[in-house]
Amino acid sequence: MVRNLFLPLILLAALVVACKTQKTDDQILAEAGKVQQEALVIGASVDTMLESRFKQGAFMQDIKKLQGLRQAADLWARKRTDIPGSDHDHSDHHDHEHGHMDGEGGSQHSALDMLKLQQDWKSEIEAIRDSLQ
Secondary structure: OHHHHHHHHHHHHHHHHHHHHOOOHHHHHHHHHHHHHHHHHHHHHHHHHHHHHHHHOOOHHHHHHHHHHHHHHHHHHHOOOOOOOOOOOOOOOOOOOOOOOOOOOOOOOOHHHHHHHHHHHHHHHHHHHHHHO
């Protein structure tokens, strides 16, 4: 009888240990939310830098570059993907809309895919910021 319980107990213990070492979807989505917030802060600084540069009246050759960066930043902002379960409001938005790639019925992305989307999105705005410096 003890032998019959030994193997299931070992399997159960291994399963519990494995579950504790893996990040849950909620933890991954929380990390994606953090990455998104960091990207939004960078995006706001890019907006400020662009506004400042336009107000300074850059040389004509720089105006085209600035206009291109402004278009890239606007496109970046529209690519925003909402994270399922995150409570975001629209008070931090400018006069643009952002993409809701998650559709009406919730996210079509796994938690890991959502994290990767946010990391890539953040990398895009970092590249735009770096072009301004």
